[in-house]
Amino acid sequence: MAIxxxxxxxxxxxxxxxxxxxxxxxxxxxxxAIIGPNGAGKSTLLNCFVGRLTPDTGSVMxxxxxxxxxxxxxINQAGxxxxxxTPEIFTDLSILDNVMIPTFxxxxxxxxxxxxxxxxxxxxxxxxxxxxxEEIGLADKKDVIASSLSxxxxxxxxxxxxxxxxxxxxxxxxxxxGMSRADTNATIELLQRIGKSRGITKIxxxxxxxxxxxxxxxxxxxxxxxxxxxDLPENIKTDPRVKEAYLGEEAEA
Amino acid sequence: MKILTNPSAGVDTTMMLVFVVAVLTMPFWLTLIGAxxxxxxxxxxxxxxxATGFNILxxxxxxxxxxxxxxxxxxxxxxVWSFKLLGMNPxxxxxxxxxxxxxxxxxxxxxxxxxxxxxxxxxxxAFAQMCYALAYSVLTPITNGETGLRVIGDDPRILDGxxxxxxxxxxxxxxxxxxxxxxxxxxxxxxxNAGFYFCAIxxxxxxxxxxxxxxxxxxxxxKAVKTNQNRLNYTGVNTKPYTLAAFVISGMYAGLAxxxxxxxxxxxxxxxxxxxxxxxxxxMVILGGxxxxxxxxxxxxIIKFAEQKFSTWGKTELHEFFAFIPDGIRDTxxxxxxxxxxxxxxxTLGLVFMLIVIYLPGGIVEGGRRILMxxxxxxxxxxxxxxxxxxxx
Numbered sequence: 001m002a003i004x005x006x007x008x009x010x011x012x013x014x015x016x017x018x019x020x021x022x023x024x025x026x027x028x029x030x031x032x033a034i035i036g037p038n039g040a041g042k043s044t045l046l047n048c049f050v051g052r053l054t055p056d057t058g059s060v061m062x063x064x065x066x067x068x069x070x071x072x073x074x075i076n077q078a079g080x081x082x083x084x085x086t087p088e089i090f091t092d093l094s095i096l097d098n099v100m101i102p103t104f105x106x107x108x109x110x111x112x113x114x115x116x117x118x119x120x121x122x123x124x125x126x127x128x129x130x131x132x133x134e135e136i137g138l139a140d141k142k143d144v145i146a147s148s149l150s151x152x153x154x155x156x157x158x159x160x161x162x163x164x165x166x167x168x169x170x171x172x173x174x175x176x177x178g179m180s181r182a183d184t185n186a187t188i189e190l191l192q193r194i195g196k197s198r199g200i201t202k203i204x205x206x207x208x209x210x211x212x213x214x215x216x217x218x219x220x221x222x223x224x225x226x227x228x229x230x231d232l233p234e235n236i237k238t239d240p241r242v243k244e245a246y247l248g249e250e251a252e253a
Numbered sequence: 254m255k256i257l258t259n260p261s262a263g264v265d266t267t268m269m270l271v272f273v274v275a276v277l278t279m280p281f282w283l284t285l286i287g288a289x290x291x292x293x294x295x296x297x298x299x300x301x302x303x304a305t306g307f308n309i310l311x312x313x314x315x316x317x318x319x320x321x322x323x324x325x326x327x328x329x330x331x332x333v334w335s336f337k338l339l340g341m342n343p344x345x346x347x348x349x350x351x352x353x354x355x356x357x358x359x360x361x362x363x364x365x366x367x368x369x370x371x372x373x374x375x376x377x378x379a380f381a382q383m384c385y386a387l388a389y390s391v392l393t394p395i396t397n398g399e400t401g402l403r404v405i406g407d408d409p410r411i412l413d414g415x416x417x418x419x420x421x422x423x424x425x426x427x428x429x430x431x432x433x434x435x436x437x438x439x440x441x442x443x444x445x446n447a448g449f450y451f452c453a454i455x456x457x458x459x460x461x462x463x464x465x466x467x468x469x470x471x472x473x474x475x476k477a478v479k480t481n482q483n484r485l486n487y488t489g490v491n492t493k494p495y496t497l498a499a500f501v502i503s504g505m506y507a508g509l510a511x512x513x514x515x516x517x518x519x520x521x522x523x524x525x526x527x528x529x530x531x532x533x534x535x536x537m538v539i540l541g542g543x544x545x546x547x548x549x550x551x552x553x554x555i556i557k558f559a560e561q562k563f564s565t566w567g568k569t570e571l572h573e574f575f576a577f578i579p580d581g582i583r584d585t586x587x588x589x590x591x592x593x594x595x596x597x598x599x600x601t602l603g604l605v606f607m608l609i610v611i612y613l614p615g616g617i618v619e620g621g622r623r624i625l626m627x628x629x630x631x632x633x634x635x636x637x638x639x640x641x642x643x644x645x646x
Binding site: 050071072073076077081082084088089090091092093094097100101102104105106108109110111112113114115116117118119120121122125143144145147148161165 | 255256257258259261262465466468469470471472473474476477479480481483484485486487488489490491492494495498
């Protein structure tokens with residue numbers, strides 16, 4: 001069953017056709033990678049899923065519900081979490097508070113003036129946040145202020161924040177961008193681990209082919225705003241159109 | 254790596270108890286530093302409440318409003334109208350002041366919060382100046398313009414008019430079910446004022462509520478708004494109602510403070526809404542420590558204390574103060590220092606403010622924390638030295 005259905009999406013910025021009739025179908029529980037050269041429209045497409053951009057035409061259906069024209073927080077409440085290219089975390093707060101916030105958002109909804117109970121007496125939420133931190137390997141740093149984390153740890157924290165919400169769909173925008181080989185491998189291992197136990201559907205935008213082929217069940221190749229191929233990883237590897245799209249770009253560069 | 258632990262419930266309870274004792278014993282310890290006058294103490298408490306509420310908006314969400322004096326003024330006008338129409342009991346006056354300023358805050362906040370940063374500040378400033386203009390001239394029938402709104406003898410006062418009108422019709426005073434709040438008892442040179450204690454109890458309740466908000470999931474969301482609103486939106490949180498709620502709550506605190514200002518003197522004037530008054534509360538919060546629980550109250554106290562002291566000083570006081578300096582130099586010192594006192598005391602305030610912002614952005618609370626850390630650090634060093642000395646023996 002497809003959890004995310006993208007049909008005939010077009011997006012134009014002035015004279016630039018950023019997305020040209022994009023179709024995409026993401027299976028429940030699978031890992032779907034979107035690859036493509038720079039400027040292919042990957043981030044534009046992702047922004048259409050989270051409410052930051054609205055396509056000019058076409059539809060984006062998540063679990064049978066349209067994601068178009070609704071606010072980012074409503075999309076998140078529907079079960080879509082997002083990891084940003086540069087980690088977006090609450091830098092002034094402790095690691096634990098960083099994970100408590102999405103846990104509260106998941107429990108209390110988009111807005112609740114819950115002003116009487118103390119955060120440190122919310123045992124259920126606290127335990128949930130701690131179990132996620134355990135899983136991600138940040139439990140021993142729970143009182144550390146988030147701004148003092150390494151880049152790799154910030155990324156892990158951001159993933160913990162997403163996982164704390166039990167999302168149905170996790171969007172990852174270049175999760176290993178700017179990481180060392182070791183950090184990249186750790187991230188791959190982490191993504192493999194967290195997905196399996198929870199059955200979360202993942203969409204990964206990535207440049208690093210090593211990451212893509214280690215994780216993806218299915219790969220969509222985007223070039224100049226169009227999906228030129230959508231297939232299993234082994235078929236994508238040998239697809240001549242994909243080679244052309246990448247080599248052509250490299251030749252120009 | 255920097256560690257950040259939130260105070261536990263026990264620490265907060267202790268802090269609250271110390272605070273309650275400190276507030277209730279203010280007539281004793283403030284007299285020691287020459288500030289034990291009922292008027293001044295009442296100001297400490299009322300502006301402490303104002304700053305505490307302002308800190309819920311500014312300290313937690315980071316939204317800097319330059320228009321909160323508008324709510325202070327609205328609270329005052331509402332309270333005086335309550336005195337005029339209902340009677341001199343401060344409780345309905347306070348309730349109405351909170352409700353009316355809350356409604357104004359809802360409208361002003363709803364519009365101003367469409368923008369953030371400097372544009373938000375400018376919008377709140379514009380609204381406050383509009384409120385000032387309305388109160389000063391446009392709405393003269395309601396606000397009595399530049400003369401100010403006051404309680405007079407033949408006001409209807411439907412709840413207590415009949416009882417008191419015969420007694421002292423020209424100067425009715427605020428009373429809490431018969432207890433005259435302008436009354437002061439003197440004991441051994443200490444002043445115990447009924448109005449002060451009324452305000453002090455409200456301050457204690459207000460600070461307790463602020464503490465609950467600070468430590469609650471709601472408060473955590475407000476801190477998250479300050480840190481990263483973008484992430485919060487993508488975390489399923491609608492930030493707009495959170496900021497609006499913080500704005501309304503802080504507006505209500507301001508309105509309550511405005512009502513309390515009318516207790517000793519049931520008079521509301523437009524100057525209370527001027528932008529300088531809005532700026533003053535910003536100074537109080539930054540000076541004390543924005544985002545800290547007790548900082549804003551400290552800031553309010555220090556500014557009101559300094560205002561009282563420096564603005565009344567003149568050359569005579571300076572000569573006494575610098576008595577230790579030899580005569581020849583003293584005159585020069587005094588003439589330079591005299592620029593910073595009396596009507597020029599704002600220069601002192603400006604200097605102190607600059608020093609705080611540059612060297613101690615966390616305010617006085619941050620300063621205290623640094624001193625504590627330094628002291629405990631030097632203790633640890635001492636202990637280490639002792640241990641080393643023992644090992645050497």
